[in-house]
Amino acid sequence: xxxxxxxxxxxxxxxxxxxxxxxxxxxxxxxxxxxxxxxxxxxxxxxxxxxxxxxxxxxxxxxxxxxxxxxxxxxxxxxxxxxxxxxxxxxxxxxxxxxxxxxxxxxxxxxxxxxxxxxxxxxxxxxxxxxxxxxxxxxxxxxxxxxxxxxxxxxxxxxxxxxxxxxxxxxxxxxxxxxxxxxxxxxxxxxxxxxxxxxxxxxxxxxxxxxxxxxxxxxxxxxxxxxxxxxxxxxxxxxxxxxxxxxxxxxxxxxxxxxxxxxxxxxxxxxxxxxxxxxxxxxxxxxxxxxxxxxxxxxxxxxxxxxxxxxxxxxxxxxxxxxxxxxxxxxxxxxxxxxxxxxxxxxxxxxxxxxxxxxxxxxxxxxxxxxxxxxxxxxxxxxxxxxxxxxxxxxxxxxxxxxxxxxxxxxxxxxxxxxxxxxxxxxxxxxxxxxxxxxxxxxxxxxxxxxxxxxxxxxxxxxxxxxxxxxxxxxxxxxxxxxxxxxxxxxxxxxxxxxxxxxxxxxxxxxxxxxxxxxxxxxxxxxxxxxxxxxxxxxxxxxxxxxxxxxxxxxxxxxxxxxxxxxxxxxxxxxxxxxxxxxxxxxxxxxxxxxxxxxxxxxxxxxxxxxxxxxxxxxxxxxxxxxxxxxxxxxxxxxxxxxxx
Amino acid sequence: xxxxxxxxxxxxxxxxxxxxxxxxxxxxxxxxxxxxxxxxxxxxxxxxxxxxxxxxxxxxxxxxxxxxxxxxxxxxxxxxxxxxxxxxxxxxxxxxxx
Numbered sequence: 001x002x003x004x005x006x007x008x009x010x011x012x013x014x015x016x017x018x019x020x021x022x023x024x025x026x027x028x029x030x031x032x033x034x035x036x037x038x039x040x041x042x043x044x045x046x047x048x049x050x051x052x053x054x055x056x057x058x059x060x061x062x063x064x065x066x067x068x069x070x071x072x073x074x075x076x077x078x079x080x081x082x083x084x085x086x087x088x089x090x091x092x093x094x095x096x097x098x099x100x101x102x103x104x105x106x107x108x109x110x111x112x113x114x115x116x117x118x119x120x121x122x123x124x125x126x127x128x129x130x131x132x133x134x135x136x137x138x139x140x141x142x143x144x145x146x147x148x149x150x151x152x153x154x155x156x157x158x159x160x161x162x163x164x165x166x167x168x169x170x171x172x173x174x175x176x177x178x179x180x181x182x183x184x185x186x187x188x189x190x191x192x193x194x195x196x197x198x199x200x201x202x203x204x205x206x207x208x209x210x211x212x213x214x215x216x217x218x219x220x221x222x223x224x225x226x227x228x229x230x231x232x233x234x235x236x237x238x239x240x241x242x243x244x245x246x247x248x249x250x251x252x253x254x255x256x257x258x259x260x261x262x263x264x265x266x267x268x269x270x271x272x273x274x275x276x277x278x279x280x281x282x283x284x285x286x287x288x289x290x291x292x293x294x295x296x297x298x299x300x301x302x303x304x305x306x307x308x309x310x311x312x313x314x315x316x317x318x319x320x321x322x323x324x325x326x327x328x329x330x331x332x333x334x335x336x337x338x339x340x341x342x343x344x345x346x347x348x349x350x351x352x353x354x355x356x357x358x359x360x361x362x363x364x365x366x367x368x369x370x371x372x373x374x375x376x377x378x379x380x381x382x383x384x385x386x387x388x389x390x391x392x393x394x395x396x397x398x399x400x401x402x403x404x405x406x407x408x409x410x411x412x413x414x415x416x417x418x419x420x421x422x423x424x425x426x427x428x429x430x431x432x433x434x435x436x437x438x439x440x441x442x443x444x445x446x447x448x449x450x451x452x453x454x455x456x457x458x459x460x461x462x463x464x465x466x467x468x469x470x471x472x473x474x475x476x477x478x479x480x481x482x483x484x485x486x487x488x489x490x491x492x493x494x495x496x497x498x499x500x501x502x503x504x505x506x507x508x509x510x511x512x513x514x515x516x517x518x519x520x521x522x523x524x525x526x527x528x529x530x531x532x533x534x535x536x537x538x539x540x541x542x543x544x545x546x547x548x549x550x551x552x553x554x555x556x557x558x559x560x561x562x563x564x565x566x567x568x569x570x571x572x573x574x575x576x577x578x579x580x581x582x583x584x585x586x587x588x589x590x591x592x593x594x595x596x597x598x599x600x601x602x603x604x605x606x607x608x609x610x611x612x613x614x615x616x617x618x619x620x621x622x623x624x625x626x627x628x629x630x631x632x633x634x635x636x637x638x639x640x641x642x643x644x645x
Numbered sequence: 646x647x648x649x650x651x652x653x654x655x656x657x658x659x660x661x662x663x664x665x666x667x668x669x670x671x672x673x674x675x676x677x678x679x680x681x682x683x684x685x686x687x688x689x690x691x692x693x694x695x696x697x698x699x700x701x702x703x704x705x706x707x708x709x710x711x712x713x714x715x716x717x718x719x720x721x722x723x724x725x726x727x728x729x730x731x732x733x734x735x736x737x738x739x740x741x742x743x
Contacts, residue, residue: 004697006652007688051682055709060682156712176684201684230659231725233683233705240683240705270728276706280730297736364735387708387722398732406731500647552653555684555700 006553011205012496020046020172021475022468023195023211025179025246028057029457030448030464031217032162033109037468038215039169040645043475046209047166048198050241050558052175054163058219058238058449063155063457064286064382065142066120067329068099069107074134074141074148077325079103080629082149085327085339090427091586091598092622093259093605095453097435100628101466102459103149108644109461110151117161119154126377130369131314140373143288143328143341145317150329152373155457156381176202178558179245181491182214182253184441185483191254193444194483197491201558206495208488212475213443215467217460218246220430220449221569223562225422225523226269227515229508234271236423238449241562244424246450248565250431251572256440256609256618259429259452260576262587263422265524267413274415278382279389281361281405282414283344286378286385288328289316290361292344293404300350300359305340313366316342330455331427360404368401375400420523426588427453429576432607432618435625435635436470437463440609443478445471469639497549498560504550507560510541514563514570517541522570526577527593534574538567575615576608654687659702661725664710666695670719677710677720686710695719 022038024031027049038045049056068086070079083100114120121138122128132141132152140152166173178201183194195211221244222236233240250257270276278286291313292300302310304320319326319341326341335341345353363371379390398405408414430452437445447467448460498504521534546564551557580587582594582602607618625631633640664686673693678686685700698704711720 003653003655004687004699005690006654007690010652012649051684052680055680055707055713056682061707061709061712175679229702231661231702233685233703234725239707240703270706270724272727275730276724276728279724279728293736293738295736297738299738360733360736362735365738384705384707387711388706388724391711392723393730393732402735403732404735406733408730496649499649502650550650552650554652555654558684559703 008202008554011200011203012499014205016205016207017210018046018172018207019210019480020044021212022471023209023214024048024217024468025196025214026057026217026219026448027053027173027175028217028219028448028460029059030460031215032166033461033464034215034217034447034468034471035166035171036112036162036169037465038472039166039171041469041472041476043472046172046174046211048174048177048179048196048209050176050178050201053166053173054160057159058242059155059383059457059460060159060239061156062381062383062386063158064152064378066106066110066151066153066458067456068103068149068458069110069151070103070149072107072110072139072148072151073137074139076147077149081325083628087623089327089332089335089339090453091603093586094427095451096623096625096628097433097437098451098453098459098463100632102462104632105462105466105644106458109458109465110153113158113161116165118158120151127369127373130373132317132373143317144319144325146319147325149325152378154377154381155383156386174198174207176200177207178561179218179249180495180561182249182444183210183483183487184253185481187442187481190442192442192481194481196249197488199495199554199558201554204554204557206492210480212478212480213445213471215471216246216250216431216439216444216446216450217448217464217467218450219244220424220428220454221247221566222424223511223515223566224424224570224573225420225515225518226266227512228269228271229512231271232508235269237268237277237425243562243566244569245562245565247430247572248568250439251568251610253441254609254611255444256432256607257429257452257572257576258432258605258607258620259587260573260608261580261589261606262429263424263573264426264588265419266417266421266423267415267425268423273417273421274413275408276384276388278379278385280414281359281407283361285330286382287361287374289313289342290363290374291365292407293360293362293365294355295358295360296356298355299365300344300355302342302344304342305337310342313370333426359407361407362404363400364402364404371400420519422518422523427455430454432605432620435631437467438470443474495557495561497547498551498557501548501550504548505545506550507556507563510545510549511563511566513541514566518570522574522577524590526589526591528578531574531578535571538571541567572608576606579606579608579617654699656697657700657702661701663701663704663706663722663724664698665721665723667719667721668695670716671695672716672719674715676713676715680709680713682707682709
């Protein structure tokens with residue numbers, strides 16, 4: 001390959017020091033809102049983002065719907081009802097605090113978004129008269145049209161609007177900077193956050209951020225089981241660079257996590273085993289509740305929760321008689337009867353009844369507004385669908401009024417994975433926290449995808465803002481704490497090490513090996529002997545391969561750092577699996593050596609952290625967060641009475 | 646004393662060409678290189694020339710490059726061939742089925 005000239009400055013060896021009150025790591029939906037909350041409280045705020053805040057994060061190029069905005073003016077449900085339903089739906093192995101925040105404050109963040117210039121209403125009256133539109137407010141709803149708590153939004157407008165608001169508020173944005181480790185110190189016998197270290201991914205410059213409080217707002221882990229060295233960017237659902245570096249940093253600093261033993265069979269990887277999300281005919285999420293047909297043109301029935309065939313399109317968007325509301329969305333897969341909404345007839349039943357493959361989504365059979373809202377508004381605003389799906393297929397001549405889009409595979413996800421190929425989806429594990437979203441380390445808060453049991457954009461926005469608020473309140477009464485400089489020196493040495501290896505392993509080779517390790521030793525079926533083998537393999541990689549990792553530019557060095565972070569998370573996942581000595585349906589967790597399913601004595605949160613190289617287990621009762629509404633109100637009087645800002 | 650590697654970079658090809666520039670339209674403003682959160686693009690050191698797709702395999706196909714591009718049609722973003730969904734003329738409902 002012919003060499004090209006590196007277009008950026010070479011700043012290896014340079015160091016910059018930045019001081020602030022609140023440091024936000026990650027500039028996606030959660031991080032931006034965290035920063036805005038703290039800046040509104042008059043504090044000096046810095047955001048560290050690996051890409052560029054204007055379009056970065058899983059919602060960087062859009063989001064088509066906003067779940068659980070229960071306090072919107074049209075909602076017929078309360079935050080308490082929906083948050084408690086989410087907790088119950090997951091057998092209480094669920095993040096009640098974060099879900100309640102999402103349900104109570106998600107709408108407030110949409111109202112903020114509108115102030116910033118984002119579009120949340122059908123101001124042009126494109127859907128005037130549609131059943132899903134409220135004529136007075138021009139708000140539009142998805143899923144449950146009766147209760148109106150999930151909104152359809154024009155999320156393509158969101159990140160640029162937030163970015164401009166952040167600039168207006170004087171928030172310092174450090175784009176193209178990967179946060180790599182947390183700085184900690186001891187204060188009054190407790191571990192406390194002191195800031196973080198980052199590296200510019202274009203120049204190699206190190207920045208040391210010295211802060212009173214820190215908000216973790218980075219991604220959930222990825223590329224643990226799934227790796228494709230050719231189409232690396234399509235390995236997972238979320239962006240290429242979103243691989244769980246925040247989890248790794250937390251793990252190295254002694255942060256406490258929970259539910260990290262939970263993983264699900266993979267659903268999304270456009271690198272081969274599935275199609276890009278929402279780019280094929282399907283009936284879920286963005287496409288709910290598309291009319292589906294078989295290859296003969298016979299319509300596939302939607303059923304209510306009792307198995308009755310629904311006759312109209314409208315019925316797919318309403319709870320059945322006697323049901324208050326139904327749940328649908330990112331983490332809702334096969335909900336309990338109480339919360340189950342309309343679904344198409346199960347695949348096996350369709351086969352038994354002689355329906356013929358392949359199936360298609362046929363929007364031409366839907367009412368015109370329903371068709372346009374799915375293909376047009378929703379596909380035009382979901383992350384990564386506007387350009388490569390909506391524009392692309394329209395350029396190829398696709399017309400939803402005339403054509404039908406094929407469905408692949410045996411389900412609706414157009415995916416085909418083995419049980420050993422897993423992903424952290426369906427409200428996976430993450431950081432353990434209290435009612436302030438504070439971690440076990442003083443001064444460090446967590447939000448969005450870094451929290452356990454996380455799901456959607458509304459969740460990220462609401463918890464981000466909340467963490468920003470709480471971290472600001474804390475920072476107001478604190479001063480900067482000194483930290484031991486050796487942490488910085490050691491981190492720089494770790495970060496730069498691959499730049500000193502002339503010939504060695506590339507990051508892809510190690511990532512590929514880690515993914516195979518996870519499939520072999522931490523796949524669908526876990527057991528102690530295999531997990532120990534996996535951990536032993538990781539240890540050998542650390543000792544033999546890591547010192548031989550090689551990079552020759554800041555970009556590849558950043559990728560190498562990511563794989564080191566993936567290795568930390570792999571270790572945390574395997575150690576977490578070892579701690580749970582039983583199987584659990586709720587956690588999609590099966591152990592061959594402990595096959596008993598959800599025994600009462602284990603039905604609680606098991607937490608994990610690493611202290612001086614040793615694994616420390618904790619056991620936390622279900623519903624440790626207390627009555628959601630009561631506790632929320634106890635902790636947030638200032639917010640409730642202060643105009644919900 | 647250890648010696649640090651010289652900064653070197655070359656295009657890392659993959660089986661797909663996610664991002665294609667129309668040389669006649671691209672004005673070389675490099676906004677796309679700044680907006681790509683996966684950092685797959687490098688600004689061309691020759692002024693006014695289209696950016697270089699240095700790491701095409703790391704593209705996540707989010708479309709930020711196209712959305713932020715000031716010139717319509719200067720960038721084409723396309724999924725690998727295997728991800729092309731088939732669509733057909735809508736099939737009429739058979740009259741003999743309920």
